[in-house]
Amino acid sequence: MPVTAANPVPDDPALPREAGQRLARGVTRLMREMHHAALTEFVPIPGLRVDVMALTPAGEVWIIECKSCRADFLADRKWQGYLEWCDRFFWATDCHFPTALLPEESGLIVADAYAAELVRPAPLTRLAAARRTRLTRDFARVAAWRVQAMLDPTGWSGS
Secondary structure, eight states, rough: OOOSSSSSSSOOOOSSHOOOOOHHHHHHHHHHHHHHEEEEEEEEEEEEEEEEEEOOOOOOOEEEEEEOOHHHHHHHHOGGGGGGGOOOEEEEEOOOOOOGSSOOTTTEEEESSSSSSEEEEEOOOOHHHHHHHHHHHHHHHHHHHHHHHHHHSOOOOOO
């Protein structure tokens, strides 16, 4: 379908349908541009699932929570539990999100499905060395499992 005023973005079969997943896609593209390794839907401990976790070249752990609308933000009761699992915490929203709702002591990324921009840096709160080691190891293991599942989807159970 051609790009027109009624259809400003061409149909993309790889484009996620959920708004939060589209934001995560743009965020992971920004992370790659910044030379950070990123995983979506990462579970640091049972009961917590972060939208995007990134490892920076310096070894920092970033968590980015994607919020597609006001109701999504107001319904989130678990985000403060993420703070003890990262060096920096960010919100990712689209350009229409009322950012005045977001805590000022966190970072802000504005994103869409194709790109993102870091608008406000997050303050640094250093993780304990043991927690950083565990998160880095778990991050690497999950990333390797996901690559293996892509290379051999019928022979990989992920357990």
